[in-house]
Amino acid sequence: MQNNDDDKLIKIDMGTLQSNVAPNKDSVLCLGIESSCDETSAAIVDSNRNVLSHIIYSQIPEHQKYGGVVPELAARAHILAIDTVINQTLQAAGKTINDIDVIAATAGPGLIGGVLVGWLAATGIAQATKKPLVAVNHLEGHALVPRLSATAANGIGAGASVDFPYLLMLASGGHCQILLVRGVGQYELIGQTIDDSAGEAFDKVSKMLGLGYPGGPIVDKRASSGNPKRFNFPRPLCDKPGCDFSFSGIKTAARIMLDKNTQPIDDAFINDFCASFQAAVVDCIINRLNHAMATDVVRAANPKTLVVAGGVAKNSAIRAAMENLADAHNMIFAAPPMNLCTDNGAMIAWAGIENWRIGNIVREPVAPRPRWPLTEL
Ligand code: KG4
Ligand code: ZN
Secondary structure (H helix, E strand, C coil): CHHHHHHHCCCECCCCCCCCCCCCCCCCEEEEEECCCCEEEEEEEECCCCEEEEEEEECHHHHHCCCCCCHHHHHHHHHHHHHHHHHHHHHHHCCCHHHCCEEEEEEECCCHHHHHHHHHHHHHHHHHHCCCEEEEEHHHHHHHHHHHCCECCCCCCCCCCCCCCEEEEEECCCCEEEEEEEECCEEEEEEEECCCCHHHHHHHHHHHCCCCCCHHHHHHHHHCCCCCCCCCCCCCCCCCCCCCECCHHHHHHHHHHHHHCCCCCCHHHHHHHHHHHHHHHHHHHHHHHHHHHHCHHHHHHCCCEEEEECHHHHCHHHHHHHHHHHHHCCCEEEECCHHHCCCCHHHHHHHHHHHHHCCCCCCCCECCCCCCCHHHC
């Protein structure tokens, strides 16, 4: 069904675009562009893992009054911002487009209007300058960014990198998956949500409480001063074998509790509600990761590092619980710094470099894709 939809998309003629010979330099510069949701972002990253410049234009204020991202408004906002964001990124790095070796942009998955804006900008630049172009899968951007930069107490310090293979908890607004990352473009799905993503659950519970959008950071903050035992949220699938998630039951439980509630909804109520909800999400993530670590495929691969990535990786309780889990399994825990968890251009630039290194550049027309599972890479 989805593939048919994808086939209907117009393929963009790459014209005279060339697969350039690899620049013979110590350090390769990549301009990365991200526009798949509500951030217009660009960054220049080098192959030695330095971020030379990074601009993120967030559209959150434009979508806040609707309680979520409005795709049509997002696409228009990307159109208005894209040139400025790219120019500012070049200026901030003190570079011109001639200094750049590789162009990379998100080609999916995401809101297709936004993806098209960034992808067309990148295509135009690559055609005009005859530089190699990489079509980055947005999820691969999240998945690989810990190799650009990661922090954690037990092992990964500043300057260290995350080596393959690693076990990845990828949790964002649109996705929730456990993946075994064997290499660039090599992802094995171990488990995934059968309904909502974790980010969606945070956003919806925040909306029910009238706390605003995006919900994750607000719920996280409220939870930090709340009692996680006051409300009894379910832990869907946690008593079942396997590694899949389900968050819609937690969300429905929140709705029912609020509908039946007779207590005053004051600050203490909201904090306790957020803390109890968040504790349920954390328990589900840890339970499913434990199951993932026990699977034959993960045991055989023996990953040394447990990684969290995606917007939800900003969550303090999830980071702390995953760090403990890694400790218990003698694994290193790694997470991107906060500004590289939510959508950003640096992760796309880095994925551009990683793909360019293995020769994965655009050689024929590419159709941007609203859906593009990592396992199809
Ligand atoms: O990766 P991302 O920026 O966009 C997608 O690719 O979907 O993730 C955005 C999601 C939103 O659902 C947002 O509420 C969630 O990440 N998020 C958080 C936190 N910060 C952002 N969720 C929980 N705790 C946070 N601190
Ligand atoms: Zn994302």
